Amino acid sequence: MIVEVKGIGKTYDNGVEALRDVNLAFPQGQLTTLLGPSGCGKTTLLKIIAGLIPRNAGEVLVKGKPVDGPGPERAFVFQDFALLPWADVLRNVAFGLELRGVERKEREETARRYIAEVGLKGFEHRHPNQLSGGMRQRVGLARALTVNADIILMDEPFSSVDEQTRRKFQEDLLDLLRHHQKTVIFVTHSIEEAAYLSDQIALLSPRPGRVSKVINPNVDRMKTPDEIRRDRGYLDTVDEIWGMLRQYV
């Protein structure tokens, strides 16, 4: 277990209780999805794991050690991309290394490699406003990969990306993360996305958010993407999740 959360509770200043006694474990090298209806606190939980917002109760363990803030072993991919609009793709991707004081030549070399890996070769000197939503999120992903963190935290990364781009992106994402053996914690409200991507799915109930069920989809990952989408295990998982979630809707 590379990441564990124990007894996490969070109440916002306005009195809204977002999370209560959340316990979860995230196995190394696997993709775990936090899935639930809007307002169930899944993004809050992800940001607590990232160390971006403080919790009121419980603890977060990364590689067995309690953490209280952001750390170099975790990298975040943002829902709204969070790219510097005044910087080109190259600088954006290298920004994590820039903040760590890595020398320019070295960090740009690393950045170029990951820009190519996410399929943006040739766009190094474009600015974010010259890119489509899907391409911007590829920049966000490349930035997270560049800092070489073991754990990638993704907050609804595809929600601002159109449907056709999303499928291609999901497939590329799976390939990339398998290749780099990253541990991924992924927030989404899309059942299909969760079933398609995940090794483990944590279903959260709405306010206050609690883990209502952990599902391990029985999907053969060796199959091609199109086969997976017609796979029995995949379809069963979608049905099972929907059966759980419909009571909250």
Added chain:
Amino acid sequence: MKMVLSLVVWAVLWEIAGRLKISTIVPPFSAVIEAASEIAPTEKFGKAAIITLRSFGLGMLLALVIGIPLGIVMARVKGVGRLLGMWVNIFVSAPISALVPILMAVIGIGETTVVVTVFLFAVFVITLDTQVGITHADRSLVEMGRSFGATRSQLYSKILLWSALPEILAGVRLGAIRGVKGVVIGQLLVAIIGVGELFEVYSNNFLMEEFWALVTIVFLFAFAVSEAIAYLERRVEYYAASR
């Protein structure tokens, strides 16, 4: 192009009004230009220009060095923002010229008073715009910076300042325009140095060509300063639009 055309139209109208001798206060535009070309090379004008530019430059420098950090602090530290916000807002709209005689009494009659006048004219709008820019800086960029381990000073130097740059530049442009007013008003009220002294000399002796020539030069200077900053603004606008 439009701007040039509009300037030409006004110059022609001015020329006609001058030729018609509507008022002795309005000489023809061509005479004003002639006077401008006569006074510009004189040593007296050169000295006045240098004194004026120096006061303007020093006052603006002070306004930038104090105004921008103050705006940042007001945006980031709630208590300071609440404490000073009201005062900055009052002083932005207050007639600062009324304070110049008091400054003269406190600081004395001289260049320092003019520098302080320029500073007071320019600083508050710069502070206010910086505060607005930092307050509205993209929260998620700050969060991104923190998630990648940015230190406090990196958050400011690599994210917040850049994010607020369009507002800061707008404030600097407005501040510089006010600063030009400040330097002229300061010198006029103190009335013994720089361009202000020349204004006094020309209007007291009813040298209207020279007077208007000086007005035109000051206008052109203010216009040039504002356009130079506006050029910078346009250069950062392409990304500001995408925020």
